[in-house]
Amino acid sequence: MTDETKSGTRSLESRLEAAESAQALRASGETHRAMAQGYRFIGEVVGGVLIGVGLGWLFDRYVGTAPLGLVTGLLIGSGLSIFVAVRTASRKTKDEMAKAGPLPVVADDEDED
Numbered sequence: 001m002t003d004e005t006k007s008g009t010r011s012l013e014s015r016l017e018a019a020e021s022a023q024a025l026r027a028s029g030e031t032h033r034a035m036a037q038g039y040r041f042i043g044e045v046v047g048g049v050l051i052g053v054g055l056g057w058l059f060d061r062y063v064g065t066a067p068l069g070l071v072t073g074l075l076i077g078s079g080l081s082i083f084v085a086v087r088t089a090s091r092k093t094k095d096e097m098a099k100a101g102p103l104p105v106v107a108d109d110e111d112e113d
Helices: 003-026 029-063 066-100
Strands: none
16 A cells, blocks of 8 residues: 555544544434423423413403403413523523532732722
8 A cells, every 4th residue: 555545544534533423422312312401492482382372262262352362372371481491491501500510710810900
């Protein structure tokens, strides 16, 4: 084999190793957990809005207040969905911060005026 062939083979092997490591990173368990949490988050938001609209529509159907129940259900469902989404994101952030540990201490620079 010539030197060009050997260097080409080494280059190909290094690119293959890089691609395999990137693929392993994509398929890691942490990635799957993050995707599952994202889908759950979307489900909570969309589900809350749809349930609010559905209950508002049922209320309109049986009571006869045509658009009022539907609009109210939409607003309440949207509000509750946003509340649940913010609460879930806040809890997840708090858990990740606790898992990461304390922040590094940076020395205070007293020379600043």
